[in-house]
Amino acid sequence: MKAAVIVFPGTNREQDMVDALSACMGNDPILVWHGDPTVPDVDLIVLPGGFSYGDYLRSGAMAARSPVMRDIIAKSEKGVPVLGVCNGFQILTETGMLPGALMRNADLKFVCKDVRLKVETSQSLFAGGYQAGQVIRVPVAHHDGNYFADEETLDRLEDRGQIAFRYCDEDGGLNRDANPNGSIRNIAGIYNEAKTVLGMMPHPENMIESAQGGTDGLALFSGMVEALS
């Protein structure tokens, strides 16, 4: 399996993503600079976390219009899987590859802590390493993670099984206290309709070895590698 990790000016979690992918793939993903007109042919494209273009105008707005994204949108339309984490999720919504928007956190604070996520479905090439309903612990680190979409879009996401992860408490309960940023319906991650694009605010790549305090993020990468190899 081959993967590419896209690097924009201000991206800062690309090496964490490389480490997580390498650990499961057995080879290093290719790093691709935002100004490159094309991404090499790979089995997975990853938009990692960070602060691309300093979050100018809106988080992810500039990166979404960069040259490399045109090729990523074209490849995604042909079915190449795309994973966006944190700033990557913001970029995916700014391109329109995923519906909705990520707004300033409801309490206006940057939030950096471990959260619990409920895995809504294991029926995707991204989440096959988990069980539906499973509660996992991974960190978040963001200022603009407050997911918003109109009610009609939200109902459509629910009906089509496009909700990937929701913020929850230790027992899987969905409540306001377990929601770190005010996201509507506790949404932490969503799929596109074909489930070939996943965007999520939490960082599974930062929970892959015991030195990081847990390994709950590892199954996302091992599951993806199993699905795509």
Add this chain to the structure above:
Amino acid sequence: MKARVHVTLKTGVLDPQGKAVAHALDSLGFEGVNDVRQGKYLELDLAENDPDKAHAAVDDMCRKLLANMVIENYAIELDT
């Protein structure tokens, strides 16, 4: 030609920053501020001098970059 663009949150989209500003105004003793909605203001200096063409171009810019149509509205004014 100069264009002025106001980008504002759509009705129904929560604006925690606007609420914080309203709260701060209240704590400074400014009474009677029912609500505050925070937005963005951009000034564009355009080579185009035809108002219709300039408006059409800025409208396209708003849809493609300056505003996020999921959560924001925009208004364009031209200096003629």
